[in-house]
Amino acid sequence: MEIEIRNIHKSFGAVHANAGISLTVHAGEILGVLGENGAGKTTLMKILAGLQPCDAGEIYVDGKLVHFQSADSALALGIGMLSQDPLDFPMLTIFDNLYLGRKKGFFIQKNSFRKEVEKVEDLLAFHFKLSELVGTLSIGERQQLEILRLLVYGSELIILDEPTTGISTQQKKQLFDLLKRLAELGKTVIFVTHKLAEVNELCRRTIVLRQGKLVGDVALPCGSASLIQAMFGKAVDLQDPLDVSRSEEQFEVRHLVIKDAHFFSNPVNLSVRKGEILGLAGMEGSGQKAFLRTLAGLEKPLDGAFFDEGDALRWGSTHSFTKRGVYFMPAARMEEGLIQGMTVQEHFILSQPAEEIMIDRERSCRISETRIKEFSIHGSSSSNAEELSGGNQQRLLIAMLPERARLLLLENPTRGLDIESTNWIWEKLHERCKKGASILFASPDMEELLRFSNRILVFFAGKISEPFFSRDLNSEKLGALIGGEGWR
Amino acid sequence: MVSKNIKVVFALVLVATLLLTACAKGTSEPAANSEESEKFVFGMLLVGAYNDQGWNQAHYEAGLYVQDHIPGTEMIYIDKVNTADRPGTTPDQLAEELVAQGAKLIIFDSDDMKDGAHAFAAAHPDIPVIHASGDGAWVDGNAYQNLPNLANVMGRMEYGKEIAGCAAALSSTTGKIGYLGPLINEETRRLTASAYLGAKYCWENVAGKDPADLTFEVTWIGFWSNIPGVTLDPTQVADDFFNRGYDVVISGIDTTEALTEAQKYADEGNTVFAIPYDFKGGCGQTSGVCLGVPYYNWGPSYTSYVQSAIDGNFTPSWDYLAPNWEDLNNPDTSALGFVKGDALPEENGAKLDDFIAELAGGLNLWKGPLNLQDGTVFLAEGETATDYQVWYLPQLLEGMLGLSTAAE
Amino acid sequence: MAVKEKKIGFAKRLPSSAVFSIASTVGALLFTSFILWMAGAQPGLTFEKILAGAFGDSVKIANGLVVWVPLSLTAGALIITFTAGLWNLGIEGQIMLGAIAATGTLRVLQNSLLSPVLIILFACLMGMVGGALWAALTGILRLFGGVSEIFAGVGLNFVATALSLWLIFDPWKRPGVGSMSGTEPFDERLWLATIPGYRLSLWSLVLVVVVFIGLFILLKKTRFGIQIKAIGKNLEAARLMGIQTRKQMMAAMLLCGGLAGLAGALQVVAVYHRLIPSISSGYGFLAMLVAMLANNNLMLALLVAYLFAILNIGGIQLPIVLHLDSTLSGVLQTALVLFFLIMNGVKQHLTERKERNRHAE
Numbered sequence A: 001m002e003i004e005i006r007n008i009h010k011s012f013g014a015v016h017a018n019a020g021i022s023l024t025v026h027a028g029e030i031l032g033v034l035g036e037n038g039a040g041k042t043t044l045m046k047i048l049a050g051l052q053p054c055d056a057g058e059i060y061v062d063g064k065l066v067h068f069q070s071a072d073s074a075l076a077l078g079i080g081m082l083s084q085d086p087l088d089f090p091m092l093t094i095f096d097n098l099y100l101g102r103k104k105g106f107f108i109q110k111n112s113f114r115k116e117v118e119k120v121e122d123l124l125a126f127h128f129k130l131s132e133l134v135g136t137l138s139i140g141e142r143q144q145l146e147i148l149r150l151l152v153y154g155s156e157l158i159i160l161d162e163p164t165t166g167i168s169t170q171q172k173k174q175l176f177d178l179l180k181r182l183a184e185l186g187k188t189v190i191f192v193t194h195k196l197a198e199v200n201e202l203c204r205r206t207i208v209l210r211q212g213k214l215v216g217d218v219a220l221p222c223g224s225a226s227l228i229q230a231m232f233g234k235a236v237d238l239q240d241p242l243d244v245s246r247s248e249e250q251f252e253v254r255h256l257v258i259k260d261a262h263f264f265s266n267p268v269n270l271s272v273r274k275g276e277i278l279g280l281a282g283m284e285g286s287g288q289k290a291f292l293r294t295l296a297g298l299e300k301p302l303d304g305a306f307f308d309e310g311d312a313l314r315w316g317s318t319h320s321f322t323k324r325g326v327y328f329m330p331a332a333r334m335e336e337g338l339i340q341g342m343t344v345q346e347h348f349i350l351s352q353p354a355e356e357i358m359i360d361r362e363r364s365c366r367i368s369e370t371r372i373k374e375f376s377i378h379g380s381s382s383s384n385a386e387e388l389s390g391g392n393q394q395r396l397l398i399a400m401l402p403e404r405a406r407l408l409l410l411e412n413p414t415r416g417l418d419i420e421s422t423n424w425i426w427e428k429l430h431e432r433c434k435k436g437a438s439i440l441f442a443s444p445d446m447e448e449l450l451r452f453s454n455r456i457l458v459f460f461a462g463k464i465s466e467p468f469f470s471r472d473l474n475s476e477k478l479g480a481l482i483g484g485e486g487w488r
Numbered sequence B: 001m002v003s004k005n006i007k008v009v010f011a012l013v014l015v016a017t018l019l020l021t022a023c024a025k026g027t028s029e030p031a032a033n034s035e036e037s038e039k040f041v042f043g044m045l046l047v048g049a050y051n052d053q054g055w056n057q058a059h060y061e062a063g064l065y066v067q068d069h070i071p072g073t074e075m076i077y078i079d080k081v082n083t084a085d086r087p088g089t090t091p092d093q094l095a096e097e098l099v100a101q102g103a104k105l106i107i108f109d110s111d112d113m114k115d116g117a118h119a120f121a122a123a124h125p126d127i128p129v130i131h132a133s134g135d136g137a138w139v140d141g142n143a144y145q146n147l148p149n150l151a152n153v154m155g156r157m158e159y160g161k162e163i164a165g166c167a168a169a170l171s172s173t174t175g176k177i178g179y180l181g182p183l184i185n186e187e188t189r190r191l192t193a194s195a196y197l198g199a200k201y202c203w204e205n206v207a208g209k210d211p212a213d214l215t216f217e218v219t220w221i222g223f224w225s226n227i228p229g230v231t232l233d234p235t236q237v238a239d240d241f242f243n244r245g246y247d248v249v250i251s252g253i254d255t256t257e258a259l260t261e262a263q264k265y266a267d268e269g270n271t272v273f274a275i276p277y278d279f280k281g282g283c284g285q286t287s288g289v290c291l292g293v294p295y296y297n298w299g300p301s302y303t304s305y306v307q308s309a310i311d312g313n314f315t316p317s318w319d320y321l322a323p324n325w326e327d328l329n330n331p332d333t334s335a336l337g338f339v340k341g342d343a344l345p346e347e348n349g350a351k352l353d354d355f356i357a358e359l360a361g362g363l364n365l366w367k368g369p370l371n372l373q374d375g376t377v378f379l380a381e382g383e384t385a386t387d388y389q390v391w392y393l394p395q396l397l398e399g400m401l402g403l404s405t406a407a408e
Numbered sequence C: 001m002a003v004k005e006k007k008i009g010f011a012k013r014l015p016s017s018a019v020f021s022i023a024s025t026v027g028a029l030l031f032t033s034f035i036l037w038m039a040g041a042q043p044g045l046t047f048e049k050i051l052a053g054a055f056g057d058s059v060k061i062a063n064g065l066v067v068w069v070p071l072s073l074t075a076g077a078l079i080i081t082f083t084a085g086l087w088n089l090g091i092e093g094q095i096m097l098g099a100i101a102a103t104g105t106l107r108v109l110q111n112s113l114l115s116p117v118l119i120i121l122f123a124c125l126m127g128m129v130g131g132a133l134w135a136a137l138t139g140i141l142r143l144f145g146g147v148s149e150i151f152a153g154v155g156l157n158f159v160a161t162a163l164s165l166w167l168i169f170d171p172w173k174r175p176g177v178g179s180m181s182g183t184e185p186f187d188e189r190l191w192l193a194t195i196p197g198y199r200l201s202l203w204s205l206v207l208v209v210v211v212f213i214g215l216f217i218l219l220k221k222t223r224f225g226i227q228i229k230a231i232g233k234n235l236e237a238a239r240l241m242g243i244q245t246r247k248q249m250m251a252a253m254l255l256c257g258g259l260a261g262l263a264g265a266l267q268v269v270a271v272y273h274r275l276i277p278s279i280s281s282g283y284g285f286l287a288m289l290v291a292m293l294a295n296n297n298l299m300l301a302l303l304v305a306y307l308f309a310i311l312n313i314g315g316i317q318l319p320i321v322l323h324l325d326s327t328l329s330g331v332l333q334t335a336l337v338l339f340f341l342i343m344n345g346v347k348q349h350l351t352e353r354k355e356r357n358r359h360a361e
């Protein structure tokens, strides 16, 4: 099936979300749709899937002009879109969920329908236990079920809008395998994302949207610099880590054995230099979080010691760690990092160590205003933390790290940020390093790890590797290590 | 955020007040007011529930008696006047509430309201105050207040308890008599001791049994009625007596747990009895367990206080009233009485009548030799106790089991 | 951008907050009326009697304030711990221990040559210490023993009740008497001076004002205040920010216990002039309702405490005039809180649904 769209326009009030987009999608290809948040990706996809009317423009399916009144009419023509949160019935079985949505004749036998489903499952090479409840499935499995549903109902084109948010690395791999298989079967896939690495991994061709316009149609793989330029309209210069080979060691970990819910680690010996950035790589839940939390004094290790310039830090009270400038920044922003119902200004007051009893409102207001400006947080001093968007919450978290922090333990510091914001945050972190702070950070993003750290520790099922110099690694090697290969 | 909450709750409080006012305005003022002004209203503070089948119901019914016998009088009352049931209030404060409702004479029905009664009497010299069971108006007493508007009244329940003790001794086969005591004070000590004296006398002299075989034990629950979590549970205390082979439990508290439990045990086939207290109808609906009830009859004395208040010649007095021995159960003349229960067989009933006749004839069980529980001499050989000695009995008597005072 | 979002949110929220509070109040009144009707009483007349009982004359108004003083002090105390996210159900015990400590102090000093003013002052101080120490026990159990402050507090309430009963029936009993009516009343010179003809002491009113100004400064203007707020809203985040969470939670407990103890001490020196078994008069639990209804806002707590106080005082009329149990005003109090919470829940649910719809678009 070939789809052509011509000169699509869509406005929301003053926002021109799609400003004259034309595009052809070929049968059997996986087309990437790249663009930063707000570029108009979702709008375009909804129009294509009949979920939203466009203001102007035409859609041709196999050369025929079509008009969609609803998602059903698009699906009837073979266009299906994976909803971001699947609207299934968790209390029903998988089979009933599939069966419920069927349109064809009222009297179709369950048995013949079951056969149809099984036929598609065979094609895709995965099988659900059809009698299981949907509620028991993981997010990744629900996506698979949704894809299965679309195919059962005759979808030729499948649209996925940011399907990788909220799923694990492993699930992501499974999803990508499934999508590639769909392409092999001759189905067309449109894959929407704001992550460069994902299109590079999955697609042969991507379009780039910026401010409602199509600004690029690129064959992949290609260098990230040009894609970034297309996405943001300007080149973003990337920082390299500082050269710390001559700076002094300030933190040392000796024979540290950490424990997680499922395992305890091998003993770790490590020293961290001033200004050094250490990345923690590994699949989620491999012990990185426990490692960071242990160093922050939040969890007791099974064994070992942690020295700050020769003084052993004692576990028991987190405060004795923060007093020495050891700070932990959690990935769960609203759950562990920020406080719902308190304002941005209050967050700055709270996070700044101070001895005085009374609050100097004027001074703290000044501090808050300057930080908001410096870290370009969209929001005011009096906004509550939960009113900020995710990216701004992340920026607030970084901005709250006190000046005197000497060891920053960051869990996914750029979670949910686009590349520009990520780079910008790293710029800020580099400034800290220049002032002598050391950073340990965990990230699921190999690119980020390789680009920003001096050295990398790899975590795999409770095992912690010796530190690698990132210049000795590349994404293949690191990927293998993360997957448990190549360990001595 | 904060200011929003303020508005929300402020609105709430405001609305609550307004609605309360609105609801209140919605109904017209009861038209009885002008009529009421000609009535003589007297107020009563009851320490327990007005229908407790005990002390408080006796007072409550006495109030009804006054209403019946002096036309134009009306009783208002608050019951459960104690800090557990009405936290944050004091008896004098509640008495003022009664005054606000038009009461011109106040009756405090419990020794526990002593401080409140005295404080109220002192603060309202124009209002006659009757403090039942108190001693603040007793010139020779320990707590004399010298207030011109305070009177005390108390029946000589020692006799009633002696009769109860006798009935218990006549009915007991195990010789173990339990006493369900309220809190410990002078009043409860002397009443418990009286029950013991009656029991001992009849055990020895009427039934002709060996005094060594008689066990008399008191367990104090801590208050006049059950307050969960604060007092001992009288139900459990009664059960405990029966379980340990005590076959008669005499109640000293204002409620009927002893009787209820006795009924329960009797229904299970045991031969056990109970003797309630305070209220003429105390035996209630039970069958085969109630030996009788010593009761107060406050009606006649209250009638005379109210009458004197109406006539404007109320004078303070301390009235320690004996029964009418001519007609023990006369509702208009006797300050206390004893109603025999259905569990007392005729034969024993006759013996009990003989005992009552002896008392009427001048038998005084408060006569030496009598020792206190710790062995010290209370009354020497041949000595009889004065009112003062009985009223302020410092300990239980020798031979009684149980605490004399809340442990020293 | 955040500001814009907020505006949208406001425009879309259909029923205003006032509607919800009116709804909850009407709900509570209807509910209580229903109960009254079931009990065979006229709701309108009942409410009228409550009002008359609370405002009938100046003595009654003063009596309302007598209840208001300990109630608002305790509610203020609870707001500290509620802010810190501590469900200090041990508040009753803390009031009792304050009363016990004050009584003990008075007993020791009553025959000394110190001036009565000093003795009363000292008794109040010791009351605060007593309450604070009792709260400290809960705090220690919670922070170092891992026992929920709810269970620890309730347990300690029982212990405090037992302790005060034991004192009243044993070492501090009236000569020869073990009675619920309490210990021997103190000499009148050790009574906190009241306005002549009333039970109300001006000093305790002044105290409430001073305490609440202090609380306002503490909660709004100090680092401690904002820190315990953070702790209450998100303990983990507060810890990560470097706040000494244990120390500050303990401090919140101590302050709360101290104020509750002060309320208990006032019950002794200003109201009962002795220790009685139910010296706390249930004000601790009532104050919880007050603090909840006031949403931990100090000014509102004063107001709601007053509403509850007049319901308490007004309710006394019910048994006299209508032969209704005076606990009916308690029903009204509880119903108010209940309906407020329900309406809050409904409101939250509706807003969340709105939000979801907005996101889904």
Ligand SMILES: Nc1ncnc2c1ncn2[C@@H]1O[C@H](COP(=O)(O)OP(=O)(O)O)[C@@H](O)[C@H]1O
Pocket (backbone or CB within 6 Å): A012, A015, A016, A017, A035, A036, A037, A038, A039, A040, A041, A042, A043, A044, C361
């Ligand atoms: N239903 C809507 N109402 C108003 N504005 C919308 C709506 N949907 C999208 N927009 C606006 O259109 C622009 C493009 O949005 P979208 O297509 O969701 O971007 P993307 O998916 O690339 O992040 C954004 O500025 C967004 O705020």
Ligand SMILES: [Mg+2]
Pocket (backbone or CB within 6 Å): A041, A042, A161, A162
């Ligand atoms: Mg989108």
